[in-house]
Amino acid sequence: MCGIVGYIGPKNVVPILIGGLKRLEYRGYDSAGVAVLDRGELRTRRAAGKIAMLEAALGADPVVGHIGIGHTRWATHGPPTDRNAHPHLSTDGTIAVVHNGIIENYGTLKTQLAAKGHRFSSDTDTEVLACLIQECYEGSLEDAVVAALRLVEGTYGIAVVSSREPQKIVGARQGSPLLVGVSDGQYFLASDASAILAHTRDVVYLSEGEIAVLTSGGYRLMDIDAAPVRRSVETIAWDLEAIERGGYDHFMLKEIFEQPTTVANTLRGRLRLEEGTSKLGGLNLSHEQLMEIDQVIITACGTSWHSGLIGELMIEDMARIPVEVEYASEFRYRNPIVTDRTLCIVISQSGETADTLAAMREAKRRGARTLGLVNVVGSTIAREDDGGIYLHAGPEIGVASTKAFSSQVVALTLLALKLGRKRNLSVARGREIAQALDALPAQIQTILDAAPAIEAIAAAYQDATNFLYLGRGYNFPAALEGALKLKEISYIHAEGYPAAEMKHGPIALIDEKMPVVFLAPHDAVFDKIVSNIQEVRARGGRTIVITSRDEPVLAGLMDHEIRIPETVDLLSPVLASIPLQLLAYYIAVKRGANVDQPRNLAKSVTVE
Ligand code: F6R
Secondary structure (H helix, E strand, O other): OOEEEEEEOOOOHHHHHHHHHHHHHHHOOOEEEEEEEEOOEEEEEEEEOOHHHHHHHHHHOOOOOOEEEEEEEOOOOOOOOOOOOOOEEOOOOOEEEEEEOOEOOHHHHHHHHHHOOOOOOOOOHHHHHHHHHHHHOOOOHHHHHHHHHHOOOEOEEEEEEEOOOOOEEEEEEEEOOOEEEEEOOEEEEEOOHHHOOOOOOEEEEOOOOEEEEEEOOEEEEEEOOOOEEOOOOEEOOOOHHHHOOOOOOOHHHHHHHOHHHHHHHHHOOOEEOOOOEEOOOOOOOOHHHHHHOOEEEEEEOHHHHHHHHHHHHHHHHHHOOOEEEEEHHHHOOOOOOOOOOEEEEEEEOOOOOHHHHHHHHHHHHOOOEEEEEEOOOOOHHHHHOOEEEEOOOOOOOOOOOOHHHHHHHHHHHHHHHHHHHHOOOOHHHHHHHHHHHHHHHHHHHHHHHOHHHHHHHHHHHOOOOEEEEEEOOOHHHHHHHHHHHHHHHHOOEEEEEEHHHHHHOHHHHOOOOOEEEEEOOOOOOHHHHHHHHHHHHHOOOEEEEEEOOOOHHHOOOOOEEEEOOOOOHHHHHHHHHHHHHHHHHHHHHHOOOOOOOOOOOOOOOOOO
16 A cells, blocks of 8 residues: 655665655555655655655755655545655654554554644654654664554554664564665665665565664664564565566556466466366475365455455366355454365465455464465465465556456466366366466467457447446356456446346346446356346347357347457456456546556555
């Protein structure tokens, strides 16, 4: 959500902070700021709006220095104004803090601090933390941070600098990621590796409850009891090119077009075509443990939850194990039935989503084995799960998830294949599915090659105010995903339904102004969905139909047809979702929306 970057080293800190904040802007973009130690003095510059506004503020009133921290904000406490932008200063102006997360007991702390004479100039919980650190300061910044954090309830990733110790940055994490970047004589602090990738690929991830102290001579980690922590340096696998737009107008478009490659990467080395199964190295489950599983719970949020719905159908079909799919935010607060024979599959692109992480911890606490389907290597879910399948889709920067979705469905297919082949899925059926997976990258490419035709359809509907997306079977979750893509980036109201459910209410909405997108590949429920298309046509609705072959029965029923290649039923939602991503993208662009930074949203929802 929010982003943190810090630097200590020989270079001028301001361009490094600004460069890092621009890389983090996809995580939160309502305001930004920096605090720089300028000849021992703490100077802050903050601005509401995009990083460009902060650059303007720095242009008008420059600061220089070799140590500093920066932040890009996604508002929780208080509206996105200059005065609520981070960094926040303590009352005496000696301590500056940037913070991701939420201090839950900030109200009580604020009252106590006010009684001691502290004055607050923002609505934020972060300013309270800055004052608390000032209050705890007795000569050592890291000790003051530790003492203050002991009084805090909530989640945080923080970076702190002080004019009292102008050669130091202190960072801490609890529920919000933080890492140290290491390069020759320079040290970085960041909430996300992309912020510092231009300078180093060598990073040290902080674990929950850990503190980092950076000076110009090095860095050290410790736990909340001040015991030293040793952690090896890891090298990030991707480079700068992976987080750049590479000639595309938007990250979202780049990521849609990357899917032939990213799906191939998810599959790489994992398919066993002859045996009709998959090889998944990171499951950490013995044959016996796999055979013992008698229930699967899939938990996730948003797009990842949609891929989970497809996973449910696949696992039940191939492996005959009962599956429940739960919104992580609901699962964590109810009393679910979980045993030590439950496999909890946790799906998350970022690996940091607060609700999903909490749901995973709850499932673990109740005895389930947890399996993370995660894209971001080294993320919290990936570090805390019992086993996992990395998606290998590369960094997803566009706020609307696209390539992660296709990779999630592919990873779930690999898992269902493995579970199925261990039980009663025949080798012949296993081979058919494995071959269909193998063919997917090239099939996705053929859909992308037809993007101009989808752009033309988008032009016809850019002024629509409502959309319905209807699908059945494996394509019902894809309908939900298509509707989510459209609403989040174009702000057009869109709903996804199982096609036959339309008769039970939504059909009242159908008139000549209502575009209805049907997901109707030639699968087991094709004949059924044709009746639903007829029902919409009979009421004057406009139809955009995704099909996979010449279907005489559809003649006269389609205002627009989008063709996708044929595949096995269970993989058709991967192919059907590609034109839906393009449709949403082109409609949003034609409406003038900022698709990479849609209003109110942020990548990676690290608050509850
Ligand atoms: C929608 C979208 C969100 C995420 C959701 C979960 O395009 O991106 O709905 O899917 O916030 O995020 P992860 O997968 O990172 O846990």
